[in-house]
Amino acid sequence: MDIVEVDLKNIDKEHICCALSDKKGESQVSSKKEWLKERFNDGLVFKKGNVRGKVFIEYMPAENAWCPIIADDYMFINCLWVSGKYKGQGISDRLLEECIIDSKEKCKKGLVILSSDKKRPYLSDPKYLEYKGFKLADTSEPYYKLYYFPFENNIIIPEFKNTVKKDKDNELGFTLYYSNQCPFTSKYVKMAENFAIDRNVDLHIVRYENKEQAQSSSKPFTTYSLYHDGEFVTHEILNEKKFEDIFILKKFIKNRV
Structure with missing residues (x-):
């Protein structure tokens, strides 16, 4: 497999892997491609396998990342995704190595990436990262x-900004940040709104429109974060059925109180 x-x-003209390719997914493809186009001047790199599948890595200088972290001179990996029949072939290793070589050539001090306590949707697998030699920087x-x-x-270890470590917010009802x-998100945020x-x-829906807004966020994951009465609910992008289930659960708990 060649890397493009x-x-x-x-x-x-390129298929960008993570987005749907049929007519129903055109708005999703469009929103993602427009986001990418606006980020290329910030140093964003998007490399993919030359296949129509989820086989890609996306990264950019941490100073320009849409994530509330302090990681000067690091390269931030937005997403490393290999799925379906392409898993287990060492392709993730190849894409990561491409990122490492490129980052060293650009005189970066290292890589930084957002993950979680276990494997979760839309976040990198911590077991894989640790296997590849990544170290825990902050929580x-x-x-x-x-x-x-x-x-x-002996280089400075990246960390979350203090904005993500504050007490819970005071918003009432549901608040969706994306x-x-x-x-x-272009499809499922609209679904939640409807x-x-x-x-x-x-x-209440809050969209991060630029890196400054995202970098000053109190939410570690600025791609999609749902809160209820100031309490975290999920970072997973919800379809209508899952959103309805959460709504019913929160309503039930509120009525019991």
């Missing part, structure tokens, strides 16, 4: 872990 780098010259409630891979000894960094309108649910 997606850039402004070929992004309009944040309820289960987030920041890992780093240093290229040299960005278009993931193509699926559900809230139909059911008269108190839902």
